Amino acid sequence: MMNLQDFLPMRHEILLLFVVVLILLGEIFMPEKSKHYLINISIILFFLHTIVGFLPVQEGKLFGGMFQNDLFRSTLKNILNIGVFIVFLQSSAYIRKEENKGKISEYFLLLLSTLIGMYFMISSGDFLMFYLGLELATIPLTALSAYDKYKNISAEAGIKLLLISALSTGVLLYGVSMIYGTTGSVYFTDVATNFGKDSLQILGFIFFAAGMGFKISLVPFHLWTADVYEGSPIGITSYLSVISKGAAVFIFMIVLYKVFASITEIWNVLIYILAVSTMTIGNLFAIRQNNMKRFLAFSSIAQAGFILLGIIGSNTIGITSTMYFILIYIFTNLAAFGVVSAIYNASGKEDMRDYNGLYKTNPKLCLLMMLALFSLAGIPPVAGFFAKFFLFTSAASQGYYILILIAVINATISLYYYLRVVKAMFIDPNDNPIPFFKTDITAKIGLVICTIGIFVVGFISSIYEVFSKLTTLL
Amino acid sequence: MSILSLFVLIPLLTITGIMLSRSHNMVRWVALTGMFAQLITSIIVLFSYFAFREAGFTTPMLFYQDIEWFKTLNIHYTVGVDGISVALVLLTSVVIFAGVLASWEVEYLQKEFFTSLILLATGVFGFFISLDLFTMFLFYEIAVIPMYFLIGIWGTGPKEYSAMKLTLMLMGGSALMMVGIFGLYFNSATDGNFTFNILEIAKVYIPKDVQLYFFPFIFVGFGVLGAIYPFHTWSPDGHASAPTAVSMLHAGVLMKLGGYGCFRVAMYLLPEAANTLGWIFIILSTISVVYGAFGVIWQKDLKYINAYASVSHVGLITFALMMMNKISIDGAIIQMISHGLTTALFFALIGMIYGRTHTRMIDEMGGLMKVIPFLSVCFIIAGLSTLGLPGFSGFIAETTVFIGAFQHHDLFHQIASIFVVSSIVISAVYVLRMVGIILFGPIKNEHHLSLKDAKWFERLSAGTLVVAITGIGVAPLWLFDTIKESLIPIVERLNGFGNLYTHIF
Numbered sequence: 001m002m003n004l005q006d007f008l009p010m011r012h013e014i015l016l017l018f019v020v021v022l023i024l025l026g027e028i029f030m031p032e033k034s035k036h037y038l039i040n041i042s043i044i045l046f047f048l049h050t051i052v053g054f055l056p057v058q059e060g061k062l063f064g065g066m067f068q069n070d071l072f073r074s075t076l077k078n079i080l081n082i083g084v085f086i087v088f089l090q091s092s093a094y095i096r097k098e099e100n101k102g103k104i105s106e107y108f109l110l111l112l113s114t115l116i117g118m119y120f121m122i123s124s125g126d127f128l129m130f131y132l133g134l135e136l137a138t139i140p141l142t143a144l145s146a147y148d149k150y151k152n153i154s155a156e157a158g159i160k161l162l163l164i165s166a167l168s169t170g171v172l173l174y175g176v177s178m179i180y181g182t183t184g185s186v187y188f189t190d191v192a193t194n195f196g197k198d199s200l201q202i203l204g205f206i207f208f209a210a211g212m213g214f215k216i217s218l219v220p221f222h223l224w225t226a227d228v229y230e231g232s233p234i235g236i237t238s239y240l241s242v243i244s245k246g247a248a249v250f251i252f253m254i255v256l257y258k259v260f261a262s263i264t265e266i267w268n269v270l271i272y273i274l275a276v277s278t279m280t281i282g283n284l285f286a287i288r289q290n291n292m293k294r295f296l297a298f299s300s301i302a303q304a305g306f307i308l309l310g311i312i313g314s315n316t317i318g319i320t321s322t323m324y325f326i327l328i329y330i331f332t333n334l335a336a337f338g339v340v341s342a343i344y345n346a347s348g349k350e351d352m353r354d355y356n357g358l359y360k361t362n363p364k365l366c367l368l369m370m371l372a373l374f375s376l377a378g379i380p381p382v383a384g385f386f387a388k389f390f391l392f393t394s395a396a397s398q399g400y401y402i403l404i405l406i407a408v409i410n411a412t413i414s415l416y417y418y419l420r421v422v423k424a425m426f427i428d429p430n431d432n433p434i435p436f437f438k439t440d441i442t443a444k445i446g447l448v449i450c451t452i453g454i455f456v457v458g459f460i461s462s463i464y465e466v467f468s469k470l471t472t473l474l
Numbered sequence: 475m476s477i478l479s480l481f482v483l484i485p486l487l488t489i490t491g492i493m494l495s496r497s498h499n500m501v502r503w504v505a506l507t508g509m510f511a512q513l514i515t516s517i518i519v520l521f522s523y524f525a526f527r528e529a530g531f532t533t534p535m536l537f538y539q540d541i542e543w544f545k546t547l548n549i550h551y552t553v554g555v556d557g558i559s560v561a562l563v564l565l566t567s568v569v570i571f572a573g574v575l576a577s578w579e580v581e582y583l584q585k586e587f588f589t590s591l592i593l594l595a596t597g598v599f600g601f602f603i604s605l606d607l608f609t610m611f612l613f614y615e616i617a618v619i620p621m622y623f624l625i626g627i628w629g630t631g632p633k634e635y636s637a638m639k640l641t642l643m644l645m646g647g648s649a650l651m652m653v654g655i656f657g658l659y660f661n662s663a664t665d666g667n668f669t670f671n672i673l674e675i676a677k678v679y680i681p682k683d684v685q686l687y688f689f690p691f692i693f694v695g696f697g698v699l700g701a702i703y704p705f706h707t708w709s710p711d712g713h714a715s716a717p718t719a720v721s722m723l724h725a726g727v728l729m730k731l732g733g734y735g736c737f738r739v740a741m742y743l744l745p746e747a748a749n750t751l752g753w754i755f756i757i758l759s760t761i762s763v764v765y766g767a768f769g770v771i772w773q774k775d776l777k778y779i780n781a782y783a784s785v786s787h788v789g790l791i792t793f794a795l796m797m798m799n800k801i802s803i804d805g806a807i808i809q810m811i812s813h814g815l816t817t818a819l820f821f822a823l824i825g826m827i828y829g830r831t832h833t834r835m836i837d838e839m840g841g842l843m844k845v846i847p848f849l850s851v852c853f854i855i856a857g858l859s860t861l862g863l864p865g866f867s868g869f870i871a872e873t874t875v876f877i878g879a880f881q882h883h884d885l886f887h888q889i890a891s892i893f894v895v896s897s898i899v900i901s902a903v904y905v906l907r908m909v910g911i912i913l914f915g916p917i918k919n920e921h922h923l924s925l926k927d928a929k930w931f932e933r934l935s936a937g938t939l940v941v942a943i944t945g946i947g948v949a950p951l952w953l954f955d956t957i958k959e960s961l962i963p964i965v966e967r968l969n970g971f972g973n974l975y976t977h978i979f
Contacts, residue, residue: 380616390547408649408650409649412642412649
């Protein structure tokens with residue numbers, strides 16, 4: 001006999017579903033003229049949801065272990081919530097545009113649906129739930145990528161993301177089926193105990209990892225990234241590069257550590273190769289980009305390579321550093337995207353050369369962009385430095401010094417292209433730079449939150465300590 | 475709170491003050507006041523250091539303070555100074571004080587300029603007082619990154635190229651260093667309680683193969699900043715393109731970070747590897763010294779002249795360190811101070827002369843002695859100190875280095891020393907030639923006849939440095955006193971493993 005209290009571990013999911021339903025009701029019953037209030041209503045509702053997420057959680061398992069929640073998993077969800085909240089703030093100006101009048105609520109509904117999917121992924125206790133979450137997290141995003149449906153490039157992004165998601169999910173599912181076939185179960189715990197070094201099992205694992213590689217856009221599964229990032233509306237691009245990627249990294253980490261613990265030395269090799277190729281290729285391609293969205297797309301590929309340094313070797317420093325990195329990455333990358341989107345909304349320009357001389361006209365945005373880029377490059381005193389240092393520490397604790405050497409060389413290369421943007425804004429002369437403009441208030445709030453995050457999260461060691469304590473729950 | 479934290483706090487407060495300033499004039503006065511306070515603080519620290527030592531405090535580091543930061547990784551904010559760091563901190567405050575004065579007339583984006591300049595100084599101060607490798611590394615990078623803006627925005631000539639080259643090379647160096655720091659950290663304990671604290675790591679014996687593996691990373695990492703051959707190429711371009719104060723600070727202080735890091739981290743913590751691999755770095759630094767000196771002869775641009783001379787003189791620091799006896803290392807530290815002051819004076823004067831003549835080519839100048847006597851006299855002092863004339867700091871430093879170097883009796887060291895000594899002659903050539911042409915030669919440009927001599931801030935800037943240079947030259951003993959006790963444990967540690975590589979040659 002189940003009662004309502006038994007579902008408390010699902011509080012995050014249920015609450016978010018409640019928010020989604022409220023927005024849907026608003027869409028149905030609000031008169032056409034006042035629909036634009038839905039934007040603020042959605043943002044406020046989601047803000048409340050984020051706050052409630054920090055309340056103490058009920059730990060527990062549901063549906064015979066298919067779903068589980070604890071402090072560790074709910075912290076991961078909270079990290080994602082913070083990011084989604086900032087994305088909402090930053091995209092409000094975009095949704096307010098005349099051309100998006102008829103589809104305001106869809107933006108929030110679809111985005112929040114994907115978030116529910118990610119929650120389920122993180123909390124999943126078996127591959128079935130994991131798969132459901134994954135699909136829910138992906139399919140609405142394809143619709144969102146094509147949100148600017150009148151633009152060819154956006155429609156192209158949508159169809160590309162759809163096809164690639166279908167392919168990657170197929171590959172992943174194929175791998176899962178092999179795992180099921182050889183272990184006789186889809187439950188994480190059962191699979192973990194029955195998992196050996198059978199070649200079919202290894203093959204299954206490789207398929208699974210390839211599927212995840214598509215989601216995190218690891219090289220060589222990254223080819224969709226730049227086009228989709230460029231074509232999608234900028235809010236969706238930032239969502240893809242931060243939230244989707246973050247969630248995928250979290251779940252990949254959990255599955256690797258929990259389910260495939262018995263073949264750690266095998267997947268270490270795999271991660272090693274993926275990390276090296278992702279960092280290097282991502283970096284080399286980022287050097288050549290002039291479109292800011294494509295540029296950030298390749299930079300985010302390179303960052304994914306760095307994240308793998310935290311996953312390799314499976315130790316507590318690694319888990320902690322990965323969580324810490326993602327939290328900082330959310331603030332950092334969203335700050336960068338926020339500035340790009342503010343400039344795009346005001347002037348319609350998103351080419352690096354258009355940024356020349358921007359410091360003269362919009363100094364605050366430039367300073368924030370500079371901080372964000374430095375944080376991505378890992379320069380102190382901003383938070384990215386700490387995040388990257390700890391990721392490297394985690395890899396060093398396992399003795400991967402050559403890998404670290406490759407990573408630090410890549411970090412230096414990455415500094416080059418981040419400095420290119422800084423150079424455009426601060427140094428390059430321009431006779432008619434983008435004139436001064438005012439950023440709207442919601443986007444400003446988002447940028448302020450990012451700034452605080454970039455400055456403060458690194459210095460506050462207690463955040464790291466809290467994460468470190470949570471890792472025992474994995 | 476330890477008085478040392480002031481060295482980070484005062485610059486940060488100054489930066490805040492600069493941000494809040496409303497007028498042009500206020501910005502530079504705030505900057506000057508802040509850096510004057512910094513100078514006073516370092517003098518106070520120097521004297522209280524002496525007082526503590528006389529009172530019998532024998533702990534290796536004074537004003538020690540240790541605050542836990544990241545508990546799980548055992549990262550601390552640890553500060554403390556010994557004689558060497560006290561001397562270098564004092565050097566830094568003298569140079570930054572003079573640097574602020576030298577950039578008194580910066581107009582373009584003035585707030586940003588002083589902010590970056592003082593941020594750079596913050597990094598340097600933080601580096602010298604840090605005893606924890608993590609914070610040390612953090613401050614190192616803070617010191618490097620403002621250079622990009624300082625050169626890129628306010629520089630001259632191919633500034634974007636130079637700024638990018640310098641930043642990337644130095645960051646590449648720090649990348650190597652990072653690998654080495656991890657190596658030290660994960661070998662700093664056998665029971666899993668790893669530490670970044672230099673003093674703690676020094677207590678542990680690190681196995682020789684591990685030392686050999688990580689020593690090159692750390693030494694080369696710092697060596698890039700110390701312009702060790704073949705990683706010196708950022709230096710001439712960077713210094714030539716940088717605005718005056720930045721060249722001063724960079725050649726004067728920032729390059730010393732390299733030598734200090736090589737010494738404090740690489741050699742102190744990995745002594746056995748330093749002994750085994752030292753010969754490689756002796757060869758490289760000998761090349762730096764000689765190559766730098768020859769490089770100068772071809773240059774016509776004053777800034778390039780001094781930049782190559784810096785490569786040569788900073789190479790001398792690494793050379794002296796690698797000779798690894800008490801006297802030569804004494805000399806290395808004094809050379810750091812002496813070169814810091816001399817080159818800062820040189821760059822300051824070059825900037826001031828350039829501001830008047832609008833050229834830095836020695837062929838286009840002449841007869842300046844009659845027109846701008848104050849600047850010219852200072853210029854001669856800087857030149858004479860560079861070529862090591864008695865009475866100036868350069869003499870004290872170079873003599874000590876060479877006396878130390880010739881303590882070795884084997885062929886390899888002697889040959890290297892002879893090569894290095896020959897650089898003195900070459901430096902005499904270029905310094906005298908340069909001084910002869912631009913100060914005493916015939917006047918080449920009539921406009922130069924109407925030049926005005928130094929203004930008050932220029933006099934103060936150059937005067938501070940001249941006083942320091944002659945001060946060390948005339949009364950060097952107090953400097954020796956400051957550093958001597960702090961050297962002993964490090965030198966003993968280095969010599970404890972003997973000169974293992976002499977048999978090769």
